[in-house]
Amino acid sequence: MSELLKIPSSLVSAHWLHTHMNASNLIVLDATLPKVTVKKIHEDQAKKQIPNARFFDIKNVFSDEKGQFPNTMLSSNDFEKQVQNLGINKDSCIVVYDDHGIYSSPRTWWSFKAMGFQNIGVLDGGLPGWKSEGFEVEDPDEKIYSQGNFEATSLKKMFVDKKAVLRSIYDSNKLLLDARSTGRFYGTAKEPREGVRSGHIPNSKSFPYAEVLSSEGLKSKEELQILYEGINPNSNEMIFSCGTGITACVLALAADVSGYSGMTIYDGSWTEWGSILDLPIEK
Template identity: 30%
Template structure:
């Protein structure tokens, strides 16, 4: 899929802010170490008319894992209440430019939204270009009807990952920092072991992004190739909790190599279980 089928520019959005079939979604989410409050930032300033989608609120409430994909009926109710309905073009952004927006886009698409794009450069670019910013209480949107249809094929379970590793049917690519992948740094979540799935590869999500945007296509392809990825073979992406795994998936999509699935539970699930782990550099099977 072409880059321009995944991203829209700030200029493109600025020209269409009042279009009735477009809804802008602030999908900002931050790690504790980033010391940022997504809800407070949205309340203070946002792209005019934007609604806020919180992955920690719209999630599978039956799971004790962080921000797991919500059930279709819960997703439909949540986004319908935000004024997002069938047939709308959804433009997602986040504060830094390219961090949580890919996860929000993946969530929408996996739950049945057909037309979801990411604002290139995010709110940081929008603000830097002195484009209009809305302050004060957000504008309420009229509720709409959203038909959710879960694409099960886009979501990998721990068993799916284990089978893929055993059979060599897909490459598992982990987006976490290299020191956590190698088991040299502690995981931020209590009770989660350090290391990686035996046979997994490591492409740090941060290595793909510069100034809130993806690097160019050759640089993206090189980052995956340097990690030992065969771009012509199926890929399942993973990370700490399913957020930066979506950055990997989106990067591959933009260079025409869509992934098989995203491991939603990611290392938060695998590392807290009794499944096998490895430490040190990646040793592909």
């Protein structure tokens, strides 16, 4: 029996994935989610995927359909069931990517981590990076997979709610970082969702997720360390927020690559905070 594949780090290259495509326990997940701030791509741009990729549907399957706000994390029982439906096992090795490069794939990476699963990495550069190397792609094909034996153990410390964020506002040991654009952070750009106020959480800092990205994927570890040292010189814990908890995970991935720990995601993010009128805001 061949040795099971292990992820070397939270970020893997297209070459690493291509080299290990035949590993018996490898699962490739396409976690593409449309960008809420970008208009839909032309219909004639046919969807392609990495060979044998399985679609990890963040919006319609892996979000709480009863949740008041978009992309709310599933319970551990529901997450476990849906992951098993994708044929994923306890000993699987997962590489997750998205069509944008690095956008929604870190949310899936973080979700698995929050459920106690560690053998998962994000494909640096996503599908564009894979294609730029000349590697093969295919048309998506709906499949039914053999039921997996994946087990989820919720690590609640990896997500925080609005009450925890409210307590953190004046806690010097905690730093709130907002991954939205500077325009949305300062209230000069309209929020894309109706009924959501403009502005930001008091005492939070603007850290647009695009700042940790290059044209090829994530910036180098050295570049990221400089960025994080500049924005977080003293705090022991970083809480990441964004619009709906998606790009906050891009910042978490970049922080992880930089060597940080003690990070959490505000799951409701600005869509929740900006919708609740008695929560304080700044502009």
